[in-house]
Amino acid sequence: MSLDAVRSRAEEALRGVYTGVEEGKGFVAFRVPAERVVEAAEALKSAGFDHVKSVTAVDRPKEGVIEVTYHVSSYSDPELARGIVGITVSLPRDNPRMPSLSRIWVSAEFQEREVFEFFGVVFEGHPDLRPILLIPPLAEKHPLRKDFIVKEEQVYKGGITKLEQPP
């Protein structure tokens, strides 16, 4: 109920830009093409969404895309604070590049760095695109991509011991 107002405000701002809508509980996401994301972000910012709550990404190796989602909300407008609006961008997996939104929302800066080091998404125009949590040899491997292998152990310890008597 309360999300409807947020949704209508966001739809009004993004009219003509978005290509699809997904809705969850207290959350609505608009799919935006990568080349128009700056335009969409500026429209949302002028509509009153003043900060980014989180920047996340999902690696989909079968479809060959990495989807980057910005969750934006508002502190200044209590009506908009009732819901979270997402803008989702699909990027090609072999060369994920998109314009940085940290010029529009300053709070996106650190989280874009995090997405950069964990998924390898390059944010063009980011003021300081360095790894933030990982240290250099690991930061180039992008550990949250699906093709990064973590070591697993089996349930057996050692080999098989030959005994004369049952243990």
Add this chain to the structure above:
Amino acid sequence: MAGVVDTIISWIFWPPLFQLVIAPGLVAALAIVIFILWFERKTAARVQMRVGPYNVSPRLGGALQLIADLIRYSFQEPIIPKTVDTAAFILAPLAMLVISVVPTAAIPVSPLPWTWPIPMEHSLLVALALTTLSPVFLVAAGWASNNKFSVIGSTREAFMVTAYELVFIISLLAVAAPVHSYNLVEIVEAQAGWRMFAILNPLAFLAAFIAILMSTSGFPFEIPESEHEVVAGPFTEYSGLLYGIDMGAAYIKRYVMSVLLTIAFLGGWKPLDPQPGAGLLAGYIAPLVVVLVKATIVMAVMSFFRAVYGRYRLDQAVDLAWRVILPMALAGYALGLIYGYLGVI
């Protein structure tokens, strides 16, 4: 034989030496500070429904805890970083320790003239002047450490100095006004019976009490060393014995100021009244013990506040000092002037 013993006793109890080195000077100060630190930890624990230091000596209730801490500090590695000014870094705590004790030379503990280390007419002023010296070395210690936290802590200490020194001096002058004298002996002699200045002039007493807490980083005003904000304030780089000296010097300063407070406000040796011609025991040791017991009680009350109060911010403390405590001290001084004009004492 008896002559030899008498000579030795007279050498030990030679006032300039005895007063500075043994009591109420360095040795008594260290003993009382060790007791007070233990008392402080136990009091805080008691109010917080804990036990406090205990297992080190279960029969004494953990009274040896500070001895253990002292031993551990003495035999730990004294780290002297390469970036510090070595001479100032080492000398500042030592100077602070020595300077903290020096005011006891001006504080008489008995009315008999042969017990005064330096016979002087304005002993209150001299003692006050000497107590204001030690913050300089605390600031120097922080400055010599060449560490941002030390420098911040030193700056906070400097702010606090400007806030409390005036309060302390004015509130102690409120005692000198009604007596028409700066001589501590005359001030004590004026407080006969229950007419001690803590009761006659509670405003000045409270102001002086809070000023002591502020000057020695007592718990509500533990701002220079507040460990949640600046790591350990001016002592961030100090380790081992030097840190022990640093901490000890702050507490010794509090002790010396408590002795001064006892003399000026709480009647000094007053239940006793040594007559001229009294011997060593009745004329020197007994009044000294009374003064030390009173000063210890004052310090114990200060330690109790650790368990009650939270820490002030720097701006709150300075604001409190200038806006509340300073007018209170001035009102106490005015009260002292009225007493002096009316000749109450």
Add this chain to the structure above:
Amino acid sequence: MPPRPSRRRVPPYGFLAAVKGNLGAIAVGLKYFLDPNRFTLHYPREYIRLKPGYRGFIVLNKAKCIMCESCARICPAAAMKMVRFQAPDPRRPGKMKLYKYPVINYQRCIFCGYCVDVCPTEALRHVPAHDVVYYNLEEMDLNLEQFQVEPKSPAEVEGGIPVRYVFDPERGLVKVPEKGQAGGG
């Protein structure tokens, strides 16, 4: 739910309120100073006996184990592993049989109790011991013999007194000695 604007209660302000507040704080401190309600557990001399069902250290009863590997498979930290032995089968003479038993590595065990829950024959069970520490890492990686030995709580071994805490409506938590038997058992 969006945050609702809360109405802040403004504390009383002014000189008299400050004096009253300070005196009240000192009075409360004095009350606890004079009559402390100290409920500290003197740990090496006293200890809290754990209730049944506490997820303490784990011990194996080898006779009950049916070598199903469920415990090793469910372990989220890969702390429980199966050790394998090949030995003659007592039922079929001349044939060899593969025996598998779990062992545990306390370096990794997070005491979640999944292995105990999943064990179909209750061969694994929790022991009410929780205050065991080690000097080196090697002795934390148990072998099959060590895994069957029931670990003892050092406080119990050293002859501590079991105590328990009850809630007193006036004084809060109060420490009382455990009823019944003292010492171990």
Add this chain to the structure above:
Amino acid sequence: MSTLRSREARAGPPEEGRLYVGNLDAAARRARELLLGKMKLGKLVDWGTAFSLWPVHFTTSCCGCEFAATWSPRFDAERYGALPWLSPRQTNLIVIEGTVTKKMGCALRLVWEQMPHPKFAIAMGACALDGGIFYNSYNIVRPWEVVPVDVFIPGCPPRPEALARAIVELQRLIREKGVASKWIEEGEREDKPAPIPKEDLCSWWRG
């Protein structure tokens, strides 16, 4: 990082033009022999160190709650003389609580180097021993690879009694093995070598 100046002075010959006050080196050695050999100072030092373990706590995970509970009124660990202190220069015990990531490993090493000898370390919880449920993570180090750990506490997280037991055991270790007095006798405590050198840990750190 930091040196004992007297050790530097002892190593080299006295420079010319300096005020040279007797054989300070030999005097110091004789004083040390007298104090340690004849007056049994070592036992006193061990006693003092054992009952004055001031922990600096290196909280990175949930074990910090249990650390707080150990110093709370119910399991008051100040009974052992252990006072939590937030400045590493004045402490002699570090309690490593929880997962140490690779970036935090450098911080752990730096804090460890700030502490004066003799110093001790307690690793608390499954994450600090072998990673716990993060055993196969790409971004953790084991604290015992970074600093020499004296006592290990299993658990996730351990109960406060377990941390209290670790302190009691550490006190026993110090008093039985004489770790603190050994440091005075030999000048340097023999550290178990940490497997990861500092250069690898702090390669990213520009400080």
